[in-house]
Amino acid sequence: MTAPLTPPPPPHEPSPHEPSSHDAWQAPGAAYAAPAEPRYGHGGPGMKTELLEGTVIMVAVALAGALLGVLWWWLAPHVPLVGDVDEQGSWVVYLKDTEGEQAVGVDGTLTLLALAFGFVSALAVFLWRRRGGVPLVVGLAVGGVLASLLAWRVGTWLGPTSDVIAHAKAVGKGVTFSAPLKLGAKGALLAWSFAGLVVHLGLTALFGPRDPEPAYGAAVPGDGYGTPAQ
Template sequence: MTPPPPPHERSSRDVGRPPSDGQAAATTPHADEEGPAAGQPRHGWWYEQDGPGMKAEIREAAVTAVAVALGGALLGVLWWWLAPRVPYVGDVAGDGWVVYLKDAEGEQSVGVDGTFALLALGFGAVSALAVFLVRRRGGVPLVVALAVGGLLGSVLAWRLGVWLGPSSDLIARARSAGDGVAFDAPLKLGAKGALLAWPFAALVLHLGLTGLFGPRDPEQSPPAEPSGAQPGA
């Protein structure tokens, strides 16, 4: 049996030969040094192992904010339809007209604000439930989008309801109705704090649903003790 050649002879003899599989594996740089291998999760602020990543979350949050804000159109129509009417009366005074409330002690103005607030609370609850059912993970971008979309939807509903309601030119309305004839006043949101009802209800309900029914983080079990270790040692 021929003994293996000395190392110096073997190195000179192997010049020009392709490296074996073992040598190729030893000289190939690891995937972690060059970058993530194909099919392996990437890490960073835009990639997350357990989630869609920050870029995807921001994109979904933007879509959510726009969709929630567009719901304000329906809120504005419902407010214009369901809000109580505030009656005004116009009287001729000399060469001009005097317009005043028909019932000075009436609560119709309070009812207009209350109707908007109640409808906004309902829209906030519906939007929070819909967002939770579509995407149960939650997250800061989604919560911010829900609040911003609710506020924009409230502003849109307010302006749309005023636009759909009677004209704000009370003198022209009084002349059109006639002396001493009651007419409806334009829609007016006296309590601007009602604009916060939608985002407030949406945030509270969404956080509650996420806390009760959202995904739970896996509990980490404590490390097992070595088999040879004795308690109290």
């Protein structure tokens, strides 16, 4: 005599209170996934503020070049010139001291002053905005170049006239007079920006704000699916 056949049990229907397989697969990731923080795009308020600050820094640094030009005119050595009349009766001008190094000193004075101004400007920008940012660095670099160009123009404008023949005629034959300020090494125009970038990046690396470290035992997602990084 055979046992009666019993029908198979009906398929188990998940209870609304039981987590589904999809939820169970995502559950581990929920413990590790951090809430997404809102980030500003390139046109957001944060970027606009940084661009405005970078522009302010560029203008302020560029205007400081006028002070650099005054100091360059005041501290740069004078190159002595002497005027004379040749056999044809034409005025000629030549260096009084052919072995002098005053011309090199003119370039060196501007370079050293620009390096000092670059250090001070970078320190001021860092103390004003410790968090840094690309617009601030770009504003500091571009402002340094503009400031050096302005200092070059201000120094040559304040210095002796560039018309050395007229100057020689005015002072007389055989009288020593100063040559106009001339910048022979054009690389000095980059000294301000170079010093500013190096000092600012160094201060930011040493004393800038750090990102908060994750808490002990907290896992960081290794992929975009909630899987904790090993």
